[in-house]
Amino acid sequence: MKELYRELVTIVGPEYVSDQPEERYIYSMDPGTMPPAAPDLVVMPNSTEEVRRVIQVANRHRIPVVPLGAGLVLSGLSRALHGGIILDMKRMNRILEINEMSRYALVEAGTSQGMLQAHLKKHHPGLKHSAPDAPPVATIAGNVSIHGSGHLSHAHGFHSDMLNGLEVVLPTGEVVRIGSCATSDFWFARAPLPDLTGLFLGWAGTTGVITKLAIKLYPNYRINDVGVFVCEDPELVPDILHRMTGTQMAEDITAWMSPKPDWARGFLHCNINYGANSREELVWKRNLIRASVKKYIDRKIAGFMPLPTAMKAPFLDVPGRILTRFADVRKGGGFEYVGAIMPVELFPAAYRQGLEIAEQTAVSYSLGARIIGVNHCMMFFYAYAFNRADDADVARAQQALEETNRAVVNMGGIPWKAELPAQKEIIRKMDPNMLALMNRIRSVLDPNGIMNPGNWQVD
Amino acid sequence: MQYAEILHRCFRCGYCKLPGNYVDFNCPPYQAFRFETYSPGGRMWLIRAWLEKKIELTDRLQEIIFSCVSCGNCVAHCTFPKFKDQLLLAFTAAKEELVNGGRVPPAIRDCLTRLTQSEIERFDNQDYLFFVGDVGAFDARGQEIARSVVHCLSKNSISFGLLGAAEISDGNEAHAMGETELFHHLAGENIQKLNALGVRQIITLSPHGFHVIKNEYPRLGGNYQVFHYSQILAPALQKATFRADLPPLRVTYHDSCYLGRHNQEYGSARKMLGAVPGLELVEMERSFQNALCCGGGGGNLFTGIIDSRLDTAARSRVREAVASGAQVLAVGCPQCAVMLADAAKVENLDRQLEVKELSEIVNSRLASQYSTNNG
Numbered sequence: 001m002k003e004l005y006r007e008l009v010t011i012v013g014p015e016y017v018s019d020q021p022e023e024r025y026i027y028s029m030d031p032g033t034m035p036p037a038a039p040d041l042v043v044m045p046n047s048t049e050e051v052r053r054v055i056q057v058a059n060r061h062r063i064p065v066v067p068l069g070a071g072l073v074l075s076g077l078s079r080a081l082h083g084g085i086i087l088d089m090k091r092m093n094r095i096l097e098i099n100e101m102s103r104y105a106l107v108e109a110g111t112s113q114g115m116l117q118a119h120l121k122k123h124h125p126g127l128k129h130s131a132p133d134a135p136p137v138a139t140i141a142g143n144v145s146i147h148g149s150g151h152l153s154h155a156h157g158f159h160s161d162m163l164n165g166l167e168v169v170l171p172t173g174e175v176v177r178i179g180s181c182a183t184s185d186f187w188f189a190r191a192p193l194p195d196l197t198g199l200f201l202g203w204a205g206t207t208g209v210i211t212k213l214a215i216k217l218y219p220n221y222r223i224n225d226v227g228v229f230v231c232e233d234p235e236l237v238p239d240i241l242h243r244m245t246g247t248q249m250a251e252d253i254t255a256w257m258s259p260k261p262d263w264a265r266g267f268l269h270c271n272i273n274y275g276a277n278s279r280e281e282l283v284w285k286r287n288l289i290r291a292s293v294k295k296y297i298d299r300k301i302a303g304f305m306p307l308p309t310a311m312k313a314p315f316l317d318v319p320g321r322i323l324t325r326f327a328d329v330r331k332g333g334g335f336e337y338v339g340a341i342m343p344v345e346l347f348p349a350a351y352r353q354g355l356e357i358a359e360q361t362a363v364s365y366s367l368g369a370r371i372i373g374v375n376h377c378m379m380f381f382y383a384y385a386f387n388r389a390d391d392a393d394v395a396r397a398q399q400a401l402e403e404t405n406r407a408v409v410n411m412g413g414i415p416w417k418a419e420l421p422a423q424k425e426i427i428r429k430m431d432p433n434m435l436a437l438m439n440r441i442r443s444v445l446d447p448n449g450i451m452n453p454g455n456w457q458v459d
Numbered sequence: 460m461q462y463a464e465i466l467h468r469c470f471r472c473g474y475c476k477l478p479g480n481y482v483d484f485n486c487p488p489y490q491a492f493r494f495e496t497y498s499p500g501g502r503m504w505l506i507r508a509w510l511e512k513k514i515e516l517t518d519r520l521q522e523i524i525f526s527c528v529s530c531g532n533c534v535a536h537c538t539f540p541k542f543k544d545q546l547l548l549a550f551t552a553a554k555e556e557l558v559n560g561g562r563v564p565p566a567i568r569d570c571l572t573r574l575t576q577s578e579i580e581r582f583d584n585q586d587y588l589f590f591v592g593d594v595g596a597f598d599a600r601g602q603e604i605a606r607s608v609v610h611c612l613s614k615n616s617i618s619f620g621l622l623g624a625a626e627i628s629d630g631n632e633a634h635a636m637g638e639t640e641l642f643h644h645l646a647g648e649n650i651q652k653l654n655a656l657g658v659r660q661i662i663t664l665s666p667h668g669f670h671v672i673k674n675e676y677p678r679l680g681g682n683y684q685v686f687h688y689s690q691i692l693a694p695a696l697q698k699a700t701f702r703a704d705l706p707p708l709r710v711t712y713h714d715s716c717y718l719g720r721h722n723q724e725y726g727s728a729r730k731m732l733g734a735v736p737g738l739e740l741v742e743m744e745r746s747f748q749n750a751l752c753c754g755g756g757g758g759n760l761f762t763g764i765i766d767s768r769l770d771t772a773a774r775s776r777v778r779e780a781v782a783s784g785a786q787v788l789a790v791g792c793p794q795c796a797v798m799l800a801d802a803a804k805v806e807n808l809d810r811q812l813e814v815k816e817l818s819e820i821v822n823s824r825l826a827s828q829y830s831t832n833n834g
Contacts, residue, residue, distance in 0.1 A: 015492075015769055020519050022496045022505055031471050044493055070473060071495065091493055114481025122482075122744070135538075136481045137473030321538045327470035328539050334470065389467035 034076025069142025221275025332387025342413030554637020
């Protein structure tokens with residue numbers, strides 16, 4: 001290990017390699033419930049070339065490499081399950097290009113959501129990117145690589161759908177460009193070439209290290225507004241969402257159900273975020289959305305909540321700070337969630353299942369669903385808060401998460417950024433030929449098995 | 460340890476690392492080291508792990524704990540109400556725990572020893588007591604700044620005196636480094652002298668002194684009206700006359716943490732600069748509550764825990780000042796002046812950007828070098 005340390009120091013400098021107990025401790029876990037797994041070393045590269053050289057050294061030493069963004073995945077995907085190197089990518093945070101005309105941003109993999117958001121606001125106020133609900137330190141590459149979603153996902157799909165191209169260091173050390181950037185100086189699209197980006201999306205860092213990526217940008221509306229549609233019957237929600245999304249007027253539609261605050265208890269809320277460049281356009285859009293659910297309003301079984309301006313502010317906040325505060329519900333600094341990708345028609349069953357599990361395990365919960373695309377699917381989230389200082393409480397949350405993952409798979413959904421136990425649930429139900437193909441691809445890409453080993457593997 | 464009961468409540472969401480506008484990292488130790496361990500959340504989790512005996516107390520852990528510069532960015536931007544107010548208190552409590560156990564880095568120990576020494580000349584018997592503070596007394600650049608401020612106050616007919624040789628450290632750095640007993644000793648001695656002299660109003664050179672005398676001394680029996688010198692000079696300069704023959708100058712102002720985030724004083728320095736014709740004040744991307752700390756607080760000016768790193772907050776700050784188009788980076792704190800001037804040299808920006816203290820800018824533009832309408 002001493003020799004490895006020395007080699008890494010020659011690559012990134014002594015300031016950016018650590019084998020000290022403090023770094024090994026902090027990088028052994030994320031804020032979720034998964035048990036710690038300590039790396040041997042933490043390394044912070046500053047360029048693609050440095051990443052390439054680190055990977056080469058890791059191959060020579062046959063030591064695992066785990067790429068890390070902001071470490072906010074919550075499901076423990078960036079733990080060094082078999083030891084090795086945590087590759088903290090956050091020094092690589094340069095915004096390399098904003099193409100106003102073709103509306104894309106080219107960034108290094110450690111660039112945070114907040115930094116891009118601030119850069120666009122200052123230098124390109126007519127553009128925006130889709131930001132997840134994660135805190136602004138979350139990295140763009142991390143979120144795209146896990147098929148994240150965000151505040152433009154109703155309009156434009158998963159964040160991986162908004163990807164134009166990648167630069168990746170393969171597990172064997174070659175640097176590859178994928179997408180239009182493979183043959184052009186412009187990072188404008190993945191088409192029309194064979195789409196190899198899929199080799200690096202959803203794999204939990206087991207197929208390579210993303211070093212650069214280009215994502216699509218979208219026009220930034222001058223005025224933004226939000227409506228909250230409320231009903232009590234979960235059976236109505238799929239049709240309500242189907243009708244609203246059918247108008248294609250909104251950018252983001254998110255349903256949520258929470259026992260806190262008190263006024264929200266027992267109701268299902270659908271936040272509809274939409275924007276416009278003029279008051280007339282805004283009113284026109286609002287009217288179309290309202291008209292789509294008029295049938296329910298007329299029957300007085302659902303309706304729009306009156307929202308004073310002050311109450312709208314947290315719903316228009318991007319990212320929503322208020323969501324992070326869920327971690328303090330039990331005054332214990334912790335929450336984790338199952339984000340289940342599933343068809344919208346499963347909403348009532350998913351909702352009932354969540355309530356049942358929360359009741360059985362006595363955890364503090366919040367449930368909800370972000371619509372991806374035009375009702376093409378949803379990311380149904382089951383968030384459970386826990387008190388980090390109370391082992392029994394943590395165990396309750398873990399139990400709730402495991403039961404939820406199992407229930408989701410049985411219902412026909414798929415846990416997103418799945419924890420190890422959830423990966424096993426998915427693999428249990430997965431077409432064996434898909435699993436075999438995944439293994440074949442990995443064995444070709446990563447002959448020494450150095451990339452984040454332990455994930456997407458059967459014991 | 461005090462505040463041990465809150466440590467587990469940090470979620471490590473990372474809002475504490477950023478300014479409110481998210482443009483870049485805004486936590487000086489994290490900016491310098493870039494390991495998560497040096498972020499407020501990482502530090503919080505490490506302190507908890509140490510108290511629970513999950514990790515040993517090493518030299519590095521001491522360094523991590525003492526690398527906090529007490530700038531208050533984490534308090535300003537943490538997303539958890541109430542909990543956020545105790546962040547800095549918890550970090551200082553951890554330092555205190557180390558100090559009380561005699562387990563501090565050598566640089567901290569030496570710094571704390573120096574705080575008990577003083578070499579200032581004595582003045583007295585005026586309306587205000589002018590408190591020079593540590594950097595104004597010990598550091599050559601700090602002394603220049605002290606002389607400049609004294610000059611500016613004098614020429615604006617402000618009546619003030621100094622404790623002189625009797626002045627000892629205000630204790631703010633000791634307090635921020637967790638040496639509570641030393642702080643109590645220093646503050647106690649100062650209070651005894653100030654009370655004996657009948658001092659009611661104090662002007663401080665340093666925002667650090669301003670903060671501690673204003674907010675901590677009252678608990679120890681020292682009740683005074685406390686002003687930073689910019690709060691006295693800002694109104695006085697509105698009547699001053701300035702030279703009209705000088706070329707325009709583009710200036711940006713660096714908010715000191717102990718004036719800004721800790722005491723919500725953002726206006727006086729800008730008002731001072733605004734009184735000077737020909738100065739164009741431009742704001743940096745991170746200003747007011749989002750201002751990036753120079754990295755000198757919490758004893759770090761003296762201990763160098765942070766400024767030995769490759770990319771420090773001070774270096775980032777001077778780059779940001781240059782990016783704003785300013786020719787001069789104005790400061791109201793001698794510690795910031797030292798940190799930022801050093802950083803400008805290291806960044807090779809000292810020909811593009813002058814780091815000047817507020818009164819130096821004002822004095823250089825007065826109608827005659829030594830006269831105003833008041834003096």
